[in-house]
Amino acid sequence: MANYHIHRIFSSIQGEGRNVGRPVTFIRFAGCNLACRWCDTHKDERMLLTEDQILNRILFYGNKSVILTGGEPTIQHELGVLVQKLKDAGMWVALETNGIKAPSCQELFDYIAVSPKSHYLSRYLDNIMIHKANEVRIVAETDEITAFCKTMRSRIEAENYYISPLHSDGRIHYRRALRLLTKVNKIMSDVMPPWCLSIQMHKIIGVR
Ligand code: SF4
Incomplete structure (x- = not known):
């Protein structure tokens, strides 16, 4: 049985992207292959749990949907074993990843959201990154x-x-996001669907 580095497992609703409002249990993994300056993952707090221990916590919360998030889930060894276990228990399983590394168990997920980080462009170009997903979300950091x-x-x-x-220094920078969204859609006016705004609803209403 494998062990996984977990920061926290908790019940909430999905606050961003296509599945906003969906009741889910989040498995927040510890550790990441990037180090973004605004990261809200407390890298030092972690526990080692087996697949069975994780599944027991998931069943305790009673949600039928599970989101694997980070930290970065794809750096966990044996991720496919855990995902298969959750699928066997009848769960809808989604992955939230920075996309640097394509998971070997990609086909097991019901939904994949990739959130590439613009300040690590060279890392994306150097790696065998993920090439297919359900949604892509990019944080409006700068004009870059x-x-x-x-x-x-x-x-x-x-x-x-x-x-x-971007959520930083206790503020959510909506105006910058809207300005950049308009700019991006102008530059890419020939591709469909257009880029849309994903607000982080959980931060607005104050749920984790
Ligand atoms: S990719 Fe996500 S989890 Fe990793 S450092 Fe950046 S914000 Fe944090």
């Missing part, structure tokens, strides 16, 4: 993201593409 959005759009085939406002 317009070119990054174009590059990621050409590299990741998805059904929906979103821009999210």
